[in-house]
Structures are given as C-alpha cells and as structure tokens.
Amino acid sequence: MQSATESALPICEHIGRENRWPGVSRHHRHLRRCVRSSSGREIRQRVSPHKIAVEIVYALPDRQVLRRVLLPGGSTVEDAIRVSGLRAAFPEMDTTRAGIHGEPVPATTILRDRDRVEIYRPLRADPKEVRRTRAEKKRAKE
Template sequence: MIPVEVAFAQPDRQSLLPLMVPAGTTVEEAIALSGILELFPEIDLRESKVGIFGRLCAADRVLEAGDRVEIYRPLLADPKEVRRRLAAEGRSMGQSRGGKTQDR
C-alpha cells in the first residue's frame, strides 16, 4: 500500500483526502476510492481535468507514493480573452479600476 492524497476545491469549500491505495493504482481509481465523488457530486470526471501536484496528467497514470491527485474545475473565462479585454481598457491583470495594484 502507498499513501496518496486526493484534492478538490471550490471557492468556498476545499477537500484534501489522504488514503492508502495498492501499488499500481491509477489516478482515476484513487479518485473513486477516496469517496470525493460522493462529497462533491458536481464533479464530472468526463469533463474535469486531473493532475498531480499542479501538472496535468492522464486519468490512467499510475500513482507513486506521496502523490497528490488534483481534480480541476473548468475555467469560467478564457484567460487570453480576459487579458485582451483588460488591455483594451488600459488595465492589466491584478489592477483595480483605479490603476492601483490590488492587495492580495
């Protein structure tokens, strides 16, 4: 058995589930074993991308000890389009309407 984690986040709710899985377990199998699909029924693995430590990977990738499987939500806006719109308004990412950088 190897230790892994499965993570999913929404703006108001996050979940990081540690679990032990058999060696040879895939990303998709770990997600199913974690029970996260019951906690977040809105997750659609056919539409959601998955990754390990912030890097996209295939659902059939075999996990290694210590991997953190991440389920990504779809983007609400195309980043290129947002930058284009801000540039047309004379603004850039991270700036408020007053032109001052927002506190983070």
C-alpha cells in the same frame, strides 16, 4: 572552529567516477549527519506489502477539499478518486480532468507514494479574453 583532522564516519559510500575509492566527500557537509537514512519507516516499507499514501484535492471557488487515502501499489488516478469519496460528495465534478502535482495526466496513470492528485474544474472565463478586456480597460483610462 575547523580542525585539521578529518571526521571519521562509520558508513562509507562509493563516490562518483572522479574518485575511485570508497569514502565520503571531503566537503564536510555530511559532518555529524546520516549519509543514508536509517529510519524504521523506510525499512518497514521495503519489507511490508507495498502501500502508497496519496492526497486527493478538489478546489471549489470558496474552499478546498483534501482527502488522504492509503492505496495498494499499482493504483491509478481513477482508483484514488473513487476511494476518496469525492465523486459522491460532489456529483458535478468532472473526474476525467486530473493531474499530479500540477501536471495533467490521464485517469489510467499509475500513482507513486506521496503523489498529490488534483481534480481540475473548467475555467469560468478564457484567460486570454480576461487579459484582453483588462488591457482595453487600462487603455480607456489613459
């Protein structure tokens, strides 16, 4: 049930350029919700020495290996792979081909908190060739 009175929020923020006074938007989407996070974890991260949590993933044909590591700020993709121990577990792994959240990056890329480092394997077959072969088989059936 909507009421004609506006809710009072204890936190006032500066709104964008269209409104020149502090306050919260009148859309009521922040009703009974926090405007800013007040969690202790965020406060501790700002005060404590900078550490980042990173996931390192290596997908094999039959399974996926995931390792979570805690690294100092400024660590690179190469550092994360070394600390994870995946290179020792899978010596055939090519660590020069890696990406963050699906985007290929060089090994010298600096990581951010909660990044997901993915180590890529070479493809077994060229995707264009596979599609071409599949299309030829389909045409042969017709």
